[in-house]
Amino acid sequence: MQRYSRQIILPNFGAEAQSHLLNSKVLVVGAGGLGIPVLQYLAAAGVGKLGIADGDVIEISNLQRQVLYNETEIGKNKARTAGEKIAKLNSAIKLEVYDYFIDQASVFTLIEGYDVVVDCTDHFSIRYLLNDACSLLKKPLVYASIFQFEAQVSVFHYGDVPYNLRDVFPEIPDDKSVPNCNEAGVIGTLAGITGSLQASEVIKIITKIGIVNSGRMLLFNSLSNQITQLSISKNSKIFLPNSKDEILQKNYGFFCTNAISLKKLSDLEAALRQESAVLIDVREKNELPKISTLSTLEIPLSELSDKIDVLQQFDTLVFICKSGVRSRKALDEISGILPLKQLYHxxxxxxxxxxxxKFC
Known part of the structure; x- marks a missing residue:
């Protein structure tokens, strides 16, 4: 336990709190500016199992605040890269890497095995999906958001009187009305500060020491160094799921602009050259002619909703049918269930x- 001696000797911490950490399981969703400090400090503190979920890749503009990565890793998946580095920080803990974006098809499988979920994503659809799933499963959700020079931190679905993200922000905002970091910018140090605050909340939840920031929203302005705590009021009119089906059937993909119609064969071939792409024929299996020169997955439109686990394995989904009518229906159906997939028809x-x- 020499590794953790500096925190074990703290008042009210001791071996018991350390034991709680070693036996805990935490899922970190997003391995970017917020997720990196969360992962580093939780791994260093001795959290027994860390899950890392992110389907994004490292870009040059990330390096200003995502300081775990370097120039040689541009283009690599963030979750896998972070996992490799965190493993070197603390080889005694268990790591699980999920190198894809969480969506409705995967959310319950992922979070059910964890004690605490940390929201480090910048996707509104994932943020609200995580919130609703954690609400249903009664999993503490450590939330944070950063914008330019300002940050927000709170803990939802914790304790005897759990609060909800929707108590503060009832509905998923229109992505056009809320600019992201790419559009509005963010100071790099703010990500480190805010992620560290999230890690601290996780440690308090697990070890049961200190006051967890539930029922309040911490606001931090890095320009003025002003910290404000706002009380959260319960909202009786918000969406509160009573079953998994309610979440699975809800449309979280409000901003699904990644759906593209293809008119030329060259465009189809270009789409299929993308990483982990698949061509899906949604005609009935007895319809002719068959497509012979391109590898094709045959899933009739009527069976598509039963094959989400198959579709989840791919990053890019291209739908085709006889005239374009059924492939458009397939695209519309799947865009609500797998909103972060790249979709074509x-x-x-x-x-x-x-x-x-190019047929048989």
């Missing part, structure tokens, strides 16, 4: 192959 169906005659 062939607007004119199998006629996209007409000039090349």
């Amino acid at each position: 062939c607007e004119n169906g199998i006629n996209i192959f007409e000039d090349e005659k």
Whole structure:
């Protein structure tokens, strides 16, 4: 226990609190500016199992605040890269890496095995999905958000009187009305400060020491160094799911602008060259002609909702049918369930192959 001696000797901490940490399981959703300090400090503190979930890749603009990464890692998946580095920080803890964006198809499988969930994402759809799933499963959710020079931190779904993200922000905002870091900017140090605050809340939840920031929203302005605590009021009119089905059927993909119609064969072939892409024929399996020169997954439109686990394995989904009608329906259906997938459909169906005659 020499590794953790500096925190074990703290008043009210001791071996018992350290034991709680070693036996805990924490899922960190997002391995970017907030997720990095959360992962580093929780791993260093001795959290027994850390889950790291992120489908994003490292970009040059990330390095200003995502200081775990370096220039040689641009283009690599954040979750996998973070996992490799955190493993070197503390080889005694267990790490689970989920190198994809959490969505409705995966959310329950992931969070059910963890004691605490940490929201370090900048996707509104994932944020509200996590909130609702944690509400249903009664999992503490450590929330934070950063914008330019300001941060927010709170803990939801904790204690005898749990508060909810929707108590503060009842509905998913229109993504056009709330600019993200790419559009509005953020000071790099703010990510480190805010992520550290989140890690501190996680430690307090697990060890049961100190006052957890539940029922309050901590606001921090890094320009003025002003810290404000706002009390949260319960909102009786918010969406409170009573079953998994309510969450699975709810549309969290309000900003799904990643759906593209394809008209040319060259565009289809370019889409299929993307990483982890698949062409899905949503016609009935007895319909002809078959597509012969491109690898195709045959899933009739009527069976699509039963094959979400199959679709989840791919990052890019391209739908095709006879005329484009069913493929458009498939796109609309899946965009609400898997909002972060890159989605395409062939607007004119199998006629996209007409000039090349690429059939059996």
